[in-house]
Amino acid sequence: MTRPIPTxxxxxxVMLPLSLxxxxxxLDPWETPNAAIILGELRLPRALLAVVIGAGLGAAGAAxxxxxxxxxxxxxxxxxxxxxxxxxxASLWFxxxxxxxxxxxxxxxxxxxxxxxxxxxxxxxxxxxxxxxxGMMVASLxxxxxxxxxxxxxxxxxxxxxxxxxxxxxTDRGWPDVWLAAPLVLVxxxxxxxxxxxxxxxxxxxxxxxxLGVSPGRLQALLIAGVGLTVGSGVAxxxxxxxxxxxxxxxxxxxxxxxxxxxxVPSALAGALLVLVADVVCRxxxxxxxxxxxxxxxxxxxxxxxxxxxxMRREAL
Amino acid sequence: xxxxRDLVLASRLNGVSAQLRPGxxxxxxxxxxxxxxxxxxxxxxxxxxxxxSVLLDDEQLAALHPRRxxxxxxxxxxxxxxxxxMSVRNLVALGRLPHADAGEAQVDRALAALDLRDFAxxxxxxxxxxERGRALLARVLAGEPRxxxxxxPLAALDLAHQLALLEHLRRAARGGAGVVIVxxxxxxxxxxxxxxxxxxxxxxxxxxxPELALSAGTVERVWGVPARWLGEPGGRALVAGSRxxxxxx
Numbered sequence: 391m392t393r394p395i396p397t398x399x400x401x402x403x404v405m406l407p408l409s410l411x412x413x414x415x416x417l418d419p420w421e422t423p424n425a426a427i428i429l430g431e432l433r434l435p436r437a438l439l440a441v442v443i444g445a446g447l448g449a450a451g452a453a454x455x456x457x458x459x460x461x462x463x464x465x466x467x468x469x470x471x472x473x474x475x476x477x478x479x480a481s482l483w484f485x486x487x488x489x490x491x492x493x494x495x496x497x498x499x500x501x502x503x504x505x506x507x508x509x510x511x512x513x514x515x516x517x518x519x520x521x522x523x524x525g526m527m528v529a530s531l532x533x534x535x536x537x538x539x540x541x542x543x544x545x546x547x548x549x550x551x552x553x554x555x556x557x558x559x560x561t562d563r564g565w566p567d568v569w570l571a572a573p574l575v576l577v578x579x580x581x582x583x584x585x586x587x588x589x590x591x592x593x594x595x596x597x598x599x600x601x602l603g604v605s606p607g608r609l610q611a612l613l614i615a616g617v618g619l620t621v622g623s624g625v626a627x628x629x630x631x632x633x634x635x636x637x638x639x640x641x642x643x644x645x646x647x648x649x650x651x652x653x654x655v656p657s658a659l660a661g662a663l664l665v666l667v668a669d670v671v672c673r674x675x676x677x678x679x680x681x682x683x684x685x686x687x688x689x690x691x692x693x694x695x696x697x698x699x700x701x702m703r704r705e706a707l
Numbered sequence: 708x709x710x711x712r713d714l715v716l717a718s719r720l721n722g723v724s725a726q727l728r729p730g731x732x733x734x735x736x737x738x739x740x741x742x743x744x745x746x747x748x749x750x751x752x753x754x755x756x757x758x759x760s761v762l763l764d765d766e767q768l769a770a771l772h773p774r775r776x777x778x779x780x781x782x783x784x785x786x787x788x789x790x791x792x793m794s795v796r797n798l799v800a801l802g803r804l805p806h807a808d809a810g811e812a813q814v815d816r817a818l819a820a821l822d823l824r825d826f827a828x829x830x831x832x833x834x835x836x837x838e839r840g841r842a843l844l845a846r847v848l849a850g851e852p853r854x855x856x857x858x859x860p861l862a863a864l865d866l867a868h869q870l871a872l873l874e875h876l877r878r879a880a881r882g883g884a885g886v887v888i889v890x891x892x893x894x895x896x897x898x899x900x901x902x903x904x905x906x907x908x909x910x911x912x913x914x915x916x917p918e919l920a921l922s923a924g925t926v927e928r929v930w931g932v933p934a935r936w937l938g939e940p941g942g943r944a945l946v947a948g949s950r951x952x953x954x955x956x
Binding site: 416446456459587591592593595596597598600601603604605644647648649650 | 786793798802807868
């Protein structure tokens with residue numbers, strides 16, 4: 391076991407300033423004209439947003455995998471990301487997305503709606519199976535309504551806006567997005583970290599966890615709120631970004647002592663690093679239009695995950 | 708004292724009452740579906756009974772804060788699940804969760820009590836079935852509960868490990884803990900328990916010292932199998948499927 395937190399913090403401290411210089415045009419802070427404005431108003435908020443969103447997704451993925459005791463669990467399973475996406479799509483559909491705050495607020499309302507529905511359906515019993523099924527149902531319903539909105543889009547422009555927003559990106563994001571997402575994601579990560587010890591107990595199964603004093607209802611409430619805030623606010627400012635919550639805990643787990651509680655903060659840091667690097671890759675690739683972050687992460691994530699599965703299979707043989 | 712008063716639980720328990728004493732090993736026996744695991748879970752405060760109550764030292768168990776209950780009662784489920792491949796030491800340290808401390812001294816004691824010191828840093832996945840069973844029991848012991856409730860802790864173990872684990876439980880009982888275990892092996896219950904509670908159809912069919920509670924007559928009545936006991940007290944063997952002869956039992 392190594393100590394992943396200082397290593398990841400160091401990597402972030404190196405990558406963050408480097409990422410500010412990288413882009414379609416590489417910046418020389420001393421030579422490039424208007425470098426201070428480009429850095430301060432465009433690249434710094436974008437980089438910070440990548441860090442914030444990645445941290446939220448990484449922590450949510452680690453908590454979800456701990457909660458479901460399954461390394462294949464992903465924050466999307468709870469239906470909060472699809473709920474937030476539906477909210478955002480609704481704002482685009484009705485043409486309310488012109489203001490800087492309206493789309494994220496609609497998305498947050500969608501996430502809150504999904505959280506409330508989850509709490510309503512599964513919150514009383516605290517049972518994990520029912521909770522997961524409820525999450526899948528919410529995800530499926532939100533996904534269907536989003537598809538409905540796309541298919542019934544009032545005009546081609548709205549449809550193109552919706553489709554491109556759903557792909558997830560950090561293009562043209564600014565400080566208002568950072569101020570909206572950062573506090574919510576930080577509170578979300580704190581809530582997930584608070585659930586750490588209960589997630590450790592859950593390693594032994596639901597009955598043993600309850601015998602160790604874990605309250606299933608409280609744990610579920612912490613997770614709904616924590617995943618809701620981290621994932622919901624991420625979707626609100628950047629669209630749907632997959633794979634981070636699935637891959638990052640996998641990458642980080644071998645560096646920890648494998649207790650779910652010791653995975654949450656390192657996963658947040660590694661998630662921040664991954665999204666930051668992926669966004670830099672999106673910016674520097676010489677394509678006609680910038681590659682969407684959600685697509686880039688899926689393009690990196692899916693083959694990587696396949697490789698991981700093949701390696702796991704080889705080790706199992 | 709852990710006391711069950713007239714426990715009723717949807718078609719699983721139909722009015723079970725028992726007073727369990729610390730310092731003893733109480734075995735809960737009965738055929739499949741008799742309600743053994745349900746009774747253990749109700750006694751551990753994990754399943755609320757529909758009627759009746761459980762009292763821990765004259766206090767209603769249901770009214771206790773979950774953490775206080777967890778400090779008093781250690782529960783070892785049948786599944787033996789360990790979802791993540793953590794080290795034995797970290798697994799055992801989970802027993803300290805109700806106390807919200809690292810409890811290194813208690814964890815070390817539990818590791819030593821179950822001869823696990825050499826395994827402390829090994830991942831759980833590298834343990835044999837017997838070592839894993841010991842590690843899971845050590846997790847319960849690390850919490851130093853006054854009551855140890857274990858659901859078929861011997862099920863996956865070979866004879867030597869069964870006897871070793873029973874010895875550990877006996878040691879815990881000698882140290883003042885109350886030990887309640889669900890057992891399928893009637894000979895182990897006969898030879899190692901201080902007291903046996905026989906359940907049948909959610910009711911208490913017999914309760915008392917093993918020689919009385921597990922008499923050949925009770926075995927035939929509850930399990931529907933003619934049987935007789937051979938050997939001396941403390942070293943009894945059950946011969947099932949044969950009518951008791953006049954000089955046995």
